[in-house]
Amino acid sequence: xxxxxxxxxxxxxxxxxxxxxxxxxxxxxxxxxxxxxxxxxxxxxxxxxxxxxxxxxxxxxxxxxxxxxxxxxxxxxxxxxxxxxxxxxxxxxxxxxxxxxxxxxxxxxxxxxxxxxxxxxxxxxxxxxxxxxxxxxxxxxxxxxxxxxxxxxxxxxxxxxxxxxxxxxxxxxxxxxxxxxxxxxxxxxxxxxxxxxxxxxxxx
Numbered sequence: 536x537x538x539x540x541x542x543x544x545x546x547x548x549x550x551x552x553x554x555x556x557x558x559x560x561x562x563x564x565x566x567x568x569x570x571x572x573x574x575x576x577x578x579x580x581x582x583x584x585x586x587x588x589x590x591x592x593x594x595x596x597x598x599x600x601x602x603x604x605x606x607x608x609x610x611x612x613x614x615x616x617x618x619x620x621x622x623x624x625x626x627x628x629x630x631x632x633x634x635x636x637x638x639x640x641x642x643x644x645x646x647x648x649x650x651x652x653x654x655x656x657x658x659x660x661x662x663x664x665x666x667x668x669x670x671x672x673x674x675x676x677x678x679x680x681x682x683x684x685x686x687x688x689x690x691x692x693x694x695x696x697x698x699x700x701x702x703x704x705x706x707x708x709x710x711x712x713x714x715x716x717x718x719x720x721x722x723x724x725x726x727x728x729x730x731x732x733x734x735x736x737x738x739x
Contacts, residue, residue, distance in 0.1 A: 559604050559605070559606070559609055559674060559675070559678045569602075569603075569604075570598075571600065572600055573595050573598055573600060576595045576598050577595050580592055580593040580595065583708075586708060587708050591635075593634045593635070594633075594634055594635055594636065594637035595637070596633075596636075596637020596638065596639070597632075597633035597634065597637055597638060597639060597640050597641065599639065599641055602641055605640065605641040606641075606671070606674075607640065607641055607642060607643045607645075607646035607647075607665075608629045608633065608640040608641065608646040608649075608650075609674050610646075610665040610666070610670050610671060610674060611625065611629065611646045611647060611649075611650040611661065611665045612625055612626045612629055612650065613665070613670050613673055613674050614650075614661055614664040614665035614667075614670050615650055615654050615656065615661065617664055617670075618654060618656050618660075618661070618664070620654045620656075624653045624654060625650045625653045625654045627653070628649045628650060628652065628653030628654075629646060629649050629650055629653075631649075632645065632646075632649040643662065647661060647662050647665070684703060686703065686705035687705065688705040688706030689705075689706065690704075690706070690707070690708065691703070691704065691705050691706075692704040692707070692713050694713065694716055694717055694720065696720040696721075696723070696724050697724055698723060698724055698727050700720050700723065702716040702717075702720070704716075
């Protein structure tokens with residue numbers, strides 16, 4: 536569900552398929568999503584920042600108490616994919632605009648400015664696509680899929696392989712457990728392929 540990165544990931548980089556999935560944060564009690572106040576958000580940033588040894592504190596300037604969700608930046612990030620943006624440049628630019636620069640990315644003007652600049656896209660075309668029903672439907676579908684996992688902590692990592700295994704991580708901020716799970720899955724997948732080469736598919 537989220538971008539995988541961190542020290543040690545390079546050795547498995549070429550074996551991963553990482554489809555970016557956009558989901559909405561909201562204030563539903565069961566999801567532990569958006570905070571209610573700026574003070575709550577600042578407290579969270581202080582806690583998470585010290586845990587990951589961040590050299591700077593994230594900026595709460597983007598946050599607007601009372602707003603139930605932030606459609607604009609999420610729809611812009613999703614829409615950018617339809618302009619052949621296959622990497623994370625637009626999503627990361629939106630994240631930086633809000634969490635580092637403190638810009639009000641919940642507003643269309645700010646979200647479009649950051650996204651269009653990062654993706655070198657026409658702002659008018661990007662806005663038209665981002666405001667389309669298809670894009671919102673895609674984002675709300677991925678949001679529902681996330682909530683169906685019944686996990687409450689961020690970041691969240693979901694790793695699937697070709698033989699039906701799934702590993703779900705909720706709240707871990709170090710790469711080692713995720714890398715270990717991926718390496719175990721790769722080993723099992725290779726073992727299945729080796730067995731199939733020698734003995735074929737299961738009998739009917």
